[in-house]
Amino acid sequence: MDWVALLRQLIVGISSGMITFLGAAGVSLVVSGMSLMNFAQGAFMLLGAYVCYTITRVMGFWWALLIAPLVVAIVGGIVELLMRPLYKKNMLFQLILTMGIAFVMADGIQLIWGTLVKTVTAPVFISRTFSLLGTPFPTYYVLIIVIACLFAIGMWLVFEKTKLGMIFRAIISDREMVGSLGINVNKLYSIMFMVGVWMSGLAGVLIAPIIGISSQKSFGILFSIMTVIVIGGITSMRGVLYAALIVGVANALGSLYLPWFYTLIPGLLMVIVLILRPEGLFVRSED
Amino acid sequence: MNLKVEDLMTRIIIRNKPIGFLIAGVIIVAVLPLIIPSQWIQLFTQVLIMALFATGLNMEMGYAGMMPLGQATFLGLGAYSFGILIVKAHMSLAPAIVLALFICLIVNAIIGFLCLRGKPMTFGLLHMAFNILFTTIVAKWIPITGGDVGLSGIPRPHIFAGTVPFYYMVLGLVLICYLIISTIMNSPFGKIAQGLRENEERLIFLGINTKRYQLILFIISGFFAGVAGILLAMLNRGVFSSYVQIILSAQAMMMCLIGGAYSFWGPTLGAALIVIFSNTVSNYVFYWQGILGVIMIVTVLGFRGGILRKRSVKTNVPDVSVNKSPSGGTAG
Numbered sequence: 001m002d003w004v005a006l007l008r009q010l011i012v013g014i015s016s017g018m019i020t021f022l023g024a025a026g027v028s029l030v031v032s033g034m035s036l037m038n039f040a041q042g043a044f045m046l047l048g049a050y051v052c053y054t055i056t057r058v059m060g061f062w063w064a065l066l067i068a069p070l071v072v073a074i075v076g077g078i079v080e081l082l083m084r085p086l087y088k089k090n091m092l093f094q095l096i097l098t099m100g101i102a103f104v105m106a107d108g109i110q111l112i113w114g115t116l117v118k119t120v121t122a123p124v125f126i127s128r129t130f131s132l133l134g135t136p137f138p139t140y141y142v143l144i145i146v147i148a149c150l151f152a153i154g155m156w157l158v159f160e161k162t163k164l165g166m167i168f169r170a171i172i173s174d175r176e177m178v179g180s181l182g183i184n185v186n187k188l189y190s191i192m193f194m195v196g197v198w199m200s201g202l203a204g205v206l207i208a209p210i211i212g213i214s215s216q217k218s219f220g221i222l223f224s225i226m227t228v229i230v231i232g233g234i235t236s237m238r239g240v241l242y243a244a245l246i247v248g249v250a251n252a253l254g255s256l257y258l259p260w261f262y263t264l265i266p267g268l269l270m271v272i273v274l275i276l277r278p279e280g281l282f283v284r285s286e287d
Numbered sequence: 288m289n290l291k292v293e294d295l296m297t298r299i300i301i302r303n304k305p306i307g308f309l310i311a312g313v314i315i316v317a318v319l320p321l322i323i324p325s326q327w328i329q330l331f332t333q334v335l336i337m338a339l340f341a342t343g344l345n346m347e348m349g350y351a352g353m354m355p356l357g358q359a360t361f362l363g364l365g366a367y368s369f370g371i372l373i374v375k376a377h378m379s380l381a382p383a384i385v386l387a388l389f390i391c392l393i394v395n396a397i398i399g400f401l402c403l404r405g406k407p408m409t410f411g412l413l414h415m416a417f418n419i420l421f422t423t424i425v426a427k428w429i430p431i432t433g434g435d436v437g438l439s440g441i442p443r444p445h446i447f448a449g450t451v452p453f454y455y456m457v458l459g460l461v462l463i464c465y466l467i468i469s470t471i472m473n474s475p476f477g478k479i480a481q482g483l484r485e486n487e488e489r490l491i492f493l494g495i496n497t498k499r500y501q502l503i504l505f506i507i508s509g510f511f512a513g514v515a516g517i518l519l520a521m522l523n524r525g526v527f528s529s530y531v532q533i534i535l536s537a538q539a540m541m542m543c544l545i546g547g548a549y550s551f552w553g554p555t556l557g558a559a560l561i562v563i564f565s566n567t568v569s570n571y572v573f574y575w576q577g578i579l580g581v582i583m584i585v586t587v588l589g590f591r592g593g594i595l596r597k598r599s600v601k602t603n604v605p606d607v608s609v610n611k612s613p614s615g616g617t618a619g
Contacts, residue, residue, distance in 0.1 A: 093587045100583030107577025223419040267420040278404035
């Protein structure tokens with residue numbers, strides 16, 4: 001067995017798992033805070049990648065890493081205004097709304113950027129490889145892992161240590177109480193949705209240099225987010241992280257050993273988890 | 288107490304349009320191919336098939352209040368299993384249809400079981416996830432499904448091979464299916480399905496296994512989608528990847544919503560509007576998906592009742608609150 005190839009696939013798997021985690025964490029945050037399933041998350045991620053493409057051509061990749069997620073978050077803030085009339089209505093209408101938004105965004109992206117597949121080139125020194133044990137490793141994948149880890153730690157700090165994080169946690173556990181404390185819940189929902197979408201924008205920027213960006217990919221991306229959410233447990237951020245890593249690594253190793261089958265691995269994992277533990281692998285059962 | 292339950296039932300019952308209306312409609316639809324130019328008959332056949340698809344979907348969505356976001360899976364399942372049996376396994380027409388419908392039922396049951404494992408929100412999520420999964424399989428498994436090109440060379444039954452006879456065949460089949468659906472929805476089973484929408488918790492307290500009813504409804508609804516898929520494959524003489532695309536699921540939901548999801552004929556009306564509109568628009572504009580998205584957003588924001596909304600539901604609202612208060616009392 002080729003250990004080096006295995007190790008390299010492991011890095012690729014973990015990094016793609018981290019990217020999926022960023023997208024899925026946004027969905028999970030919005031679901032647990034607002035009881036709103038955002039089917040447009042894949043489209044937002046794609047928008048992040050396209051904005052990254054444009055900004056990279058003008059200003060360079062590092063600026064794109066900073067600005068593109070913010071642009072996506074602003075678009076998300078506008079979209080959130082559309083959802084406001086539906087918060088107390090049947091959930092079906094919210095789902096159809098986010099689906100419609102995903103369609104509009106996919107075609108809107110196509111209208112702006114065209115149908116050709118776009119590629120983003122990362123700055124020279126990170127698109128190189130570094131050598132370890134005499135074999136080359138792609139630096140960019142390691143960078144993704146580092147950025148995503150920093151982000152995860154940052155999110156954890158925001159959640160546990162700041163006032164905003166405290167209010168977020170409060171609204172997840174008891175929405176009406178937060179409202180009656182005199183906090184503007186509508187504004188909070190806006191912020192929450194924008195944070196969730198900002199995460200997907202970041203994921204989109206990170207994924208941009210390693211895939212060919214095409215406007216038809218939004219539902220494929222959405223599927224990888226969905227599988228991870230189902231496996232990890234829909235409202236458990238930590239479960240989503242573990243699930244994303246598992247799926248990412250399984251996918252990467254699968255592409256090494258089962259090249260014709262590996263696109264089905266996430267779906268298969270999802271089905272197995274649904275049979276064994278329908279509420280998610282990493283959710284503690286409530287007593 | 289009996290009276291009150293009955294009040295509730297009359298509120299949530301879906302009364303069909305008066306019978307005269309129905310007969311007039313059937314006559315118009317039956318005479319239509321004799322009047323309109325022949326190139327339109329194909330389009331109207333498609334309207335009928337999509338109407339069946341949407342009405343089947345509405346059993347889940349409008350009557351039972353479930354969230355079937357990926358119904359195209361089952362249309363595609365019917366069409367593809369039928370197409371593969373004919374083109375790849377060289378079966379003759381009748382056994383292929385029977386076997387395809389059988390495959391539909393089995394796979395429906397499996398997917399339905401998996402989708403119903405979680406909470407209501409997970410149901411919608413999984414329904415859509417299976418749709419995307421199925422799309423991926425169709426796109427990747429090229430030796431069997433033909434990938435993006437699809438399978439062509441699906442025959443129609445000999446007697447009904449022409450455009451007009453095929454129209455009448457579809458019309459007849461769709462009417463039979465409508466009869467079955469309306470019988471199911473007006474039976475005690477259908478009443479429980481509507482109860483699922485109105486107050487699932489109460490049904491659980493009554494000792495009804497709601498999951499099982501949802502699963503049965505899921506299978507029936509998917510079965511009619513499979514029938515529609517087979518008819519669509521015959522209509523276009525081929526099976527194409529557009530039959531499983533998620534945009535078709537969205538279109539079907541929009542047919543129900545625009546026509547009126549709480550009425551029996553709403554999805555049919557919606558199907559006519561959406562199919563004719565989409566065919567017209569896609570002749571001129573490339574961005575049908577985005578336009579459909581805009582339609583979805585506008586409908587959901589401002590037009591949730593649909594065209595055939597039941598006005599009686601609105602006027603009866605005070606009665607309902609009277610009905611509900613004793614139940615609240617007993618629950619508390």
